[in-house]
Amino acid sequence: MRNKRMCTNVFIAIVIASSCAWATDKIVIAHRGASGYLPEHTLPAYAAAYAYGADYIEPDCVMTRDGHLIALHDIHLEATTDVAERFPDRKRGDGRWYAADFTLAEIKTLQARERLPNRFPIGASRFEVPTLREVIELIQGMNRSTGRDVGIYPELKDPSWHRSQGLPMEEAMLAILKQYGYEGPQARIFIQCFEPATLRRIREELKSDLPMIQLIADSQKNSLATEAGLDAIAQYATGIGPDKRIVEENPAVVQWAHARGLKVHPYTLRKDTVPGKYDSFDAELRQYYLEYDVDGVFVDHPDDAVRVLDAWRATR
Numbered sequence: 612m613r614n615k616r617m618c619t620n621v622f623i624a625i626v627i628a629s630s631c632a633w634a635t636d637k638i639v640i641a642h643r644g645a646s647g648y649l650p651e652h653t654l655p656a657y658a659a660a661y662a663y664g665a666d667y668i669e670p671d672c673v674m675t676r677d678g679h680l681i682a683l684h685d686i687h688l689e690a691t692t693d694v695a696e697r698f699p700d701r702k703r704g705d706g707r708w709y710a711a712d713f714t715l716a717e718i719k720t721l722q723a724r725e726r727l728p729n730r731f732p733i734g735a736s737r738f739e740v741p742t743l744r745e746v747i748e749l750i751q752g753m754n755r756s757t758g759r760d761v762g763i764y765p766e767l768k769d770p771s772w773h774r775s776q777g778l779p780m781e782e783a784m785l786a787i788l789k790q791y792g793y794e795g796p797q798a799r800i801f802i803q804c805f806e807p808a809t810l811r812r813i814r815e816e817l818k819s820d821l822p823m824i825q826l827i828a829d830s831q832k833n834s835l836a837t838e839a840g841l842d843a844i845a846q847y848a849t850g851i852g853p854d855k856r857i858v859e860e861n862p863a864v865v866q867w868a869h870a871r872g873l874k875v876h877p878y879t880l881r882k883d884t885v886p887g888k889y890d891s892f893d894a895e896l897r898q899y900y901l902e903y904d905v906d907g908v909f910v911d912h913p914d915d916a917v918r919v920l921d922a923w924r925a926t927r
């Protein structure tokens with residue numbers, strides 16, 4: 612009888628400990644690096660995110676004509692590089708410059724630059740478009756020099772479109788990740804994608820057991836951010852990355868996801884575009900982490916998110 616009671620107590624303690632771990636295991640995801648301060652998807656932006664204390668750093672990935680994965684948000688180059696000035700004749704009929712039409716050597720001649728007004732000045736300093744390998748080597752290098760274990764959060768951008776161009780991305784990304792030691796469900800990585808079929812294929816056909824996040828755009832909410840949609844996502848993914856508007860409209864989606872064992876990482880919180888309903892960026896961050904009870908947020912200003920989480924942990 613005594614043993615039985617002891618076993619029950621141990622079981623309860625383990626359950627409480629695990630639920631506390633769940634409750635406190637909240638992360639800061641540096642969206643495109645510390646992109647609020649430096650041009651997105653550049654090595655300095657990633658290094659700043661690391662120094663600000665982010666837990667995971669996000670490179671969006673597209674592919675070059677010669678099959679290299681590079682860190683870039685768009686399949687086009689003109690919004691964040693000087694490609695239009697450097698290669699005026701290389702645009703397609705739609706007037707756009709596609710990374711898939713350029714070799715890595717050509718892309719390396721471009722200057723990366725700020726996308727948004729009122730952030731880092733366009734044309735100031737010099738930045739390159741990095742490869743996924745370079746991003747990983749930077750983060751793993753800093754992990755070695757600091758003793759921390761910061762993760763990566765790579766996004767496959769438009770993999771179906773890339774495949775239509777003869778550039779399959781999934782296999783290439785998995786090969787690189789394996790080469791750099793990302794293996795198994797505990798690896799410090801989340802692979803993310805908006806395409807459910809791509810993530811399913813990675814899990815079921817390519818047999819990867821790496822953590823994966825199903826991104827959910829606002830336009831996908833009626834099929835994916837429902838209880839039935841989450842049932843389906845739970846078959847192959849570790850969590851969801853919903854547009855933050857989905858959570859604002861229906862905070863229950865967080866509990867629905869948690870009930871299915873899915874983590875929730877909404878995107879994107881930005882200090883320079885705080886919605887009017889919040890009186891400060893801290894208030895918006897606290898609402899997501901503590902009231903909506905999400906497990907992480909994508910944020911352009913990771914220093915603020917780290918500070919808010921640290922302050923909350925200090926009170927526990």
Ligand code: G3P
Binds near residue numbers: 642684766879909
């Ligand atoms: O990947 C999460 C979030 O970054 C998705 O939006 O357009 O910034 O890649 P986007």
Ligand code: CA
Binds near residue numbers: 669671766
């Ligand atoms: Ca992204």
